Amino acid sequence: MGEIQIRGLVHEYTNPHTRAVVRALEGVDLTARDGEFVTVVGPSGCGKSTLLYLVAGLLRPSAGQILVDGRPVRGPGADRGMVFQDAAVLPWRTVRQNIGHGLEIQRVPPAQRETVVARFVALCGLSGFEDKYPHELSGGMRQRVAVARTLAVQPKVVLMDEPFAALDAQTRITLAEELLRITDQTRSTVLFVTHSVEEAVFLGDRVVVLSRRPGRVKREFPVPVPRSQRTYEAMVHGAEAEELRRAVFECIRGEVAEGASGTEGAVQPGPQPRGRWWRHRTVLGLLLLLLGAGAFEVASGAAAPAKIHPSLRAALAADPSAALEVRLAVPAEEFHVRALQRFGVLEGVQGDRIWLRDLRPDAVGRLARLYWVRGVAAREKP
Template sequence: MTAKITVRGLRHEYVNPFTRERVTALDGVDLEVEDGEFLTVVGPSGCGKTTLLGILAGLVPATRGTVLLGARPVTGPGPDRGVVFQEFAILPWRTVERNIAHGLEIQGVPRAERAATVARFVELVGLRGFETKYPHELSGGMKQRVAVARTLAANPEVMLMDEPFASVDAQTRITLQEELNAIALATRKTILLVTHNVDEAVFLGDRCCVLSRRPGRVKTLVPVKIPRERRTWQLLTSDPSFAATKEQVLRLVREEVGAGDTA
């Protein structure tokens, strides 16, 4: 398969606003994400996971290195990348269907085509019957479904997701993880998801990228060999290969946490 995202020699530095010291958040990051792959990213707190996603989104400048989307350099935000944030970044004055249609309106998509696309993604994320509701009438899980549907409706080449389920309760989180797995299976989108939750990383990822402690680099890439079609929480909680992969990823993250404590 060909690489959809290529990162070479990536470094990011910033100035701490309180101490005025220069901090290296990422250094020497090399990474390839294949077309249609779901890559999850984990690592110890402060290792640069969200910074990496911000650079891929074009929202954070790299100090050094190369980031390509296909063969094109990433130099800023663009419609070829859709971003889903931890916060429910939807427009409070728009209904569910108009939030989902927002990107299509900006792109100038004709009304009839917009309506058909919105209906498809309303169905895909389980929001049928809520099309005319406003965000204040929705639960946290429903708001995040709207954000995911809006991103998918705009048809980006890549979806970038930063802790998208961190603000919902545990049961809703499991439901949304299963729904995102089904969406990945149905759309075959290239997805990169940052998370602190190792269970989530292993459940969703085709591979799990473990970053080192700061300055973050790719420590290792762990393949998840369970077919996506078989991934339900009920099944995976009793699957020995899921448990073994999760333990491997946890051990790698703990190594970095321990190394930071003794440094």
């Protein structure tokens, strides 16, 4: 089972700049039946992604209720999986390790974990890439890894926030066709947010259109073509699909036109900032922060040579592609890996150590200036 029930959902937040209270969603009522693929579209800023984050438990509603299989959502849970626009895969883990990451967290035994990973490697078209790292894959392949990782833990509900938005048109079509095939086999309930009407009609069993902010369910369109019978050619050139796309587009365009005519709901003003002295105090604080950061950078630069092992320069002079070991002051996290990938090719990560090769000419000195780098040395192999 994986039924989603949303009743009278309201979500408000405070604009950090104007301190105005903004109502993003108001009175949303929506049900996604078990195994149904529901796509959500609407004008920009209508609260589509906010709705998804509320169902995921990443945000709390101001009012209303969200139920998954009759149980209220009070936070993130293993019964819901999320796929973001950015693939968000772990750069220091292989395809196989990324897909099995959620299973590791759930303490699934290694033998069973390998069986599940192998199934989703094959299901998502990743065979032959199991031992590749994310930087060796295309954007479309990385997104396949993200989808496989989410589905591998067998969530009842899969939430997808424009997962194909950053991909080229051909890759989007290919992945959309594969997603239909995969979800038809896994029978997960899917809530899929997109800006593309074509994508919404192609993927969804039902298309839900949200109104302009504050977002409400304006209209729902059932897709008459069964999921198993949908092909790109049929959904692009078929008269039935074309008529449905036109109806969805006109529904959204009507909302955009009403918003442009000035009928957009007003927001409530919150407490306003105090007088000019408050702004002066903020500017002073920013200046002090910048001065402090500059002093810290100078201090880090002065200490940088002491972080470089004497044998490193000789090793790089003999072989510029030699692997370099960066020892961190803390255990390596994704932030550190992403930062160091700017200086060379990632070789591996273990604990507080990261190995790079093929460094840029100025990389060693710049690496040593990073405050979270404890030392830099040569290393033959990661």
